[in-house]
Amino acid sequence: MKIFHYWWERFALEFTRGNDIPYRGFVPESIRVMKNYNWPGNVRELKNFVESILILQKGLRITMEMVEEKLGSFQQIRNDNLPVLVNQSSEQAERELMLPGNCYCCDRMSII
Numbered sequence: 001m002k003i004f005h006y007w008w009e010r011f012a013l014e015f016t017r018g019n020d021i022p023y024r025g026f027v028p029e030s031i032r033v034m035k036n037y038n039w040p041g042n043v044r045e046l047k048n049f050v051e052s053i054l055i056l057q058k059g060l061r062i063t064m065e066m067v068e069e070k071l072g073s074f075q076q077i078r079n080d081n082l083p084v085l086v087n088q089s090s091e092q093a094e095r096e097l098m099l100p101g102n103c104y105c106c107d108r109m110s111i112i
Contacts, residue, residue: 004035007043011050022059029064037071 008031016023026034039045053062053070060066 004046005031007046008034008050011047012054015051015054021054023054024059024061026062026067027064030062030067033064033067033071 008026012023012026015021034046034049049070053066056070057066
């Protein structure tokens with residue numbers, strides 16, 4: 001998990017320096033919570049999370065409770081009216097929406 005530590009620390013330092021926000025760091029328990037979270041996206045999702053929590057906490061040291069609360073808003077939420085996850089990238093959503101149609105239309109030509 002050294003690579004995880006590298007990325008969140010890099011994002012935090014770059015963002016706080018670039019936006020003149022005091023950086024007090026993350027308490028060890030908050031880092032453990034982030035490491036154990038099943039990040040469904042890529043490194044951009046982690047970057048977005050780190051930047052948004054730093055903005056919301058306005059220079060405070062990031063605690064486990066802050067991380068858990070913020071991760072709660074990042075949880076995958078399904079709506080019965082939506083056929084894809086709300087927090088997916090547009091590329092992922094398009095793929096999920098198009099794949100069943102492609103399989104239905106092209107099932108005799110190829111196997112997907």
